[in-house]
Amino acid sequence: MKPIIEYQDYHAFLSDYYEERKRTSAFSWREFAKIAGFVSPSYLKTVCEGKTNLSKTTMERVAKSIGLVGHEVTYFEAMVQFGNAKKDSQKKKFLDVMQSIAVAHKVHIIDKDAFEYYDSWKNPVVRELAPLMPGAMPGKIAKMCTQEVSAIEIRKSLQFLERSGLLRQTAENVYEQTEKSVEGSKEGLPLAIRSMHREMGNLAIDSLDRFSASERNITGITMGVNREAYEKIVAELDACRKRITAIAEACGDITQVYRLNLQLFPLSKEITGNKED
Missing domain, CATH: 1.10.260 (434 Repressor (Amino-terminal Domain))
Structure with missing residues (x-):
């Protein structure tokens, strides 16, 4: 045991x-x-x-x-x-x-790296941004972020990403992404990801005032469904996410880092029993 x-x-x-x-x-x-x-x-x-x-x-x-x-x-x-x-x-x-x-x-507890990675928006953004800016110092990477962040914070993020194997430094201040994914236990990883969802959700709210409609796309639908329809919508969202991921992966000339949030949540409790009651 x-x-x-x-x-x-x-x-x-x-x-x-x-x-x-x-x-x-x-x-x-x-x-x-x-x-x-x-x-x-x-x-x-x-x-x-x-x-x-x-x-x-x-x-x-x-x-x-x-x-x-x-x-x-x-x-x-x-x-x-x-x-x-x-x-x-x-x-x-x-x-x-x-x-x-x-x-x-x-x-060794793999959740430690998972929590550190998902603890802030900085790590996923720096992982995407650093390879696009070969030779750039942390301060320059910081200036390219839409959210306020210091050069020291970027440096710490780079050090973590390299230490955890999520980025590889091929030359001085030159990075490339590895194939390694963020891993965690079935108990700890969902908790870490929920923390990231909260932070990214707050950034989405902030984007309403920070960016023009030509730079961001935020839409929503309020609708009534049952469990069967809900499951179909979830499957459709999952398929959509995969198609969007494929489009991003096929993009050869990356110029910017974006975040996509897909959110579907209840606005009422479930109504049970006969509707005529």
Whole structure:
């Protein structure tokens, strides 16, 4: 079984713990529940299946019952609270705790790079812009950004992109993109991307006043749909995004960096039952 600091989903961790104990002994869900002090013999089974969550009280009992000590307890409790958190700000808080423990114990967490990449609009923009400006110093790249940014911030972004393998320096101040993509865990990456969506959404709002209609295209539709229509629209948006990506990739003489946001979200709650009721 992997060390606890290689997990980010406590349901998966407890499931693997149970399977490992069962593989090496006559371990059962009833015994597991009894050791942890639970009356229901199937309680921990439902937790491992993701049907039930541990609470702050029960996570302490479970941590003790499976023999966690020291940093393992701290990591487990942060992992439980990360998994249970509803708000992204709370998830980020507990994920930071998990990452700091993992780094301290020499475990590479790919979410660290993912969060740094998506933490600001600068990194995706600099990744696109730097290869278009061979030989340019950070200050010159900064002046080409429509948002206010310093030369120092651009330099830090370049250093991060090169360190994480997203840019390759082929000569002094000459960069090219690598084929490497930003990777993360299934728990951490969506959280990092949502952070980027918020920032890019704010930039889209800002663009309404900063740029003329000839430089930006912002449209919208308010409409009524059902689940079937929603799924069809999502598929159409996904196909559209892929077609636009293909157009961008085929562009040979790039002169500018743009951002495209595709947004579809509810403006009302779902109406259920007979419309005549």
